[in-house]
Amino acid sequence: MVETTRRQAIENAASALFHAHGYSGTSVRDIARAVDIQGASLYAHVTSKQDVLWSIVEHTASRFEAAVDAIEVADPGGATFGRGVYLIAFVRAHVGVVTDDIERASVFVHEWRALQGHRRDEIVRRRDAYEERLRSVIADGVRTGTFHAVDPVATAAYILTALNGLVGWFKPDGRLSSRVIADAYADLSLRAVQASRPPS
Amino acid sequence: MVETTRRQAIENAASALFHAHGYSGTSVRDIARAVDIQGASLYAHVTSKQDVLWSIVEHTASRFEAAVDAIEVADPGGATFGRGVYLIAFVRAHVGVVTDDIERASVFVHEWRALQGHRRDEIVRRRDAYEERLRSVIADGVRTGTFHAVDPVATAAYILTALNGLVGWFKPDGRLSSRVIADAYADLSLRAVQASRPPS
Numbered sequence A, B: 001m002v003e004t005t006r007r008q009a010i011e012n013a014a015s016a017l018f019h020a021h022g023y024s025g026t027s028v029r030d031i032a033r034a035v036d037i038q039g040a041s042l043y044a045h046v047t048s049k050q051d052v053l054w055s056i057v058e059h060t061a062s063r064f065e066a067a068v069d070a071i072e073v074a075d076p077g078g079a080t081f082g083r084g085v086y087l088i089a090f091v092r093a094h095v096g097v098v099t100d101d102i103e104r105a106s107v108f109v110h111e112w113r114a115l116q117g118h119r120r121d122e123i124v125r126r127r128d129a130y131e132e133r134l135r136s137v138i139a140d141g142v143r144t145g146t147f148h149a150v151d152p153v154a155t156a157a158y159i160l161t162a163l164n165g166l167v168g169w170f171k172p173d174g175r176l177s178s179r180v181i182a183d184a185y186a187d188l189s190l191r192a193v194q195a196s197r198p199p200s
Helices: A002-021 A028-034 A039-045 A049-074 A083-100 A102-114 A117-144 A152-168 A178-193 B002-021 B028-034 B039-045 B049-074 B083-100 B102-114 B117-144 B152-168 B178-193
Strands: none
Touching: A002 A028, A002 A049, A002 A102, A028 A049, A049 A083, A049 A102, A049 A117, A083 A102, A083 A117, A083 A152, A083 A178, A102 A117, A102 A152, A117 A152, A152 A178, A152 B152, A152 B178, A178 B152, A178 B178, B002 B028, B002 B049, B002 B102, B028 B049, B049 B083, B049 B102, B049 B117, B083 B102, B083 B117, B083 B152, B083 B178, B102 B117, B102 B152, B117 B152, B152 B178
């Protein structure tokens, strides 16, 4: 239990530092100082800065995947309730994960490129599979006439990067709550792609 | 003239390296190797890596500003031809600058945070002034009923980060041309905010 807590404190500190200064701009010493432990002792908990980055990015990837898995269970690919409803649920779920832990989300969005070797390959693959779910729902929506004739690849990229942009400005204590932004961004995303106006 | 060309070559090489490996992940030696000159000689052209970054970011900021200035001259704030027309022109102009030099645009989008001191302050100020033009046109459009009741700050951030996301995937020789993407992204952005369907 103590181990888990210490590890968590290290990842919290690292997330804040990576968010503020980037992965390259943060040293193991910076992380150690932030959690008030000696560098040598830190290495008992973490073998390297790469390990901390991996843990943060992998955990955040899992949170995004789990949030969308929950939608899939209720409405696989939007086949039951429609692609518009799926898109709204997807945007709300994604915004929820981003705003729930803005520092880890920021590290996930900006610093995954600093991962090395097979870990980087795995995240590239999982990011692509995640985006593919959105592409596929958009393509289905175009086919069924729910959405207008957008390009699914360009459109999924447009929507996902718009949502990820929140890591650059969202403040938990800011003027706009997570819920307000989630609703607003779901509305913008749906309107961008839908073939006709939503029922008012 | 020789000086200008050499300087240009250095900035081209630095843009490609910063785009691929980040500012922190690139050394002056890497840049020197890419332009095939000795490190010591490089310093005759460039006093520091910060100077090269500044030159790339400042030049790109000026290109974005000039592209939108051209719209302002024809249609200040969208007051003449309407906020929808202005938004379409803004998105096309922004996408044009991004896709015209994807490496410099990528450095502008991702690496401006690595600028230090008053240069960083200046870029923060200019980015905000640029985004404020979009916010202001969105606010005007909401007021005049051209756009539905979106939040101008959240919506400008949504649109701008969606457009900037192109630096992560646009390929000059890819399936979708700059022109096709500019039109598609202008269409998505206008549909996202407009109060009613465009005349067909």
